[in-house]
Amino acid sequence: xxxxxxxxxxxxxxxxxxxxxxxxxxxxxxxxxxxxxxxxxxxxxxxxxxxxxxxxxxxxxxxxxxxxxxxxxxxxxxxxxxxx
Numbered sequence: 098x099x100x101x102x103x104x105x106x107x108x109x110x111x112x113x114x115x116x117x118x119x120x121x122x123x124x125x126x127x128x129x130x131x132x133x134x135x136x137x138x139x140x141x142x143x144x145x146x147x148x149x150x151x152x153x154x155x156x157x158x159x160x161x162x163x164x165x166x167x168x169x170x171x172x173x174x175x176x177x178x179x180x181x
Contacts, residue, residue, distance in 0.1 A: 105152065109145050116141065 116137050120130055 102152075105148070109141065109148075113138070113141050 117134060120133050120137065123130070125133075
């Protein structure tokens, strides 16, 4: 699961760097290039944010939450026995 997050991050970083390099080496006025970079960055940020949100939602749906319940039960048991 942790490797998947690293791979997704690497893909987004690679895409952003590739897009920036392509724009910087493309012919055009500086102001046009800066505007393109700003628009592309916003687009990538929005796409990345949406993808991350979807990934988190899928992870929460596919996660077995029984361990969390057991942890809460044991925390309650430990807290209750400590107060005796």
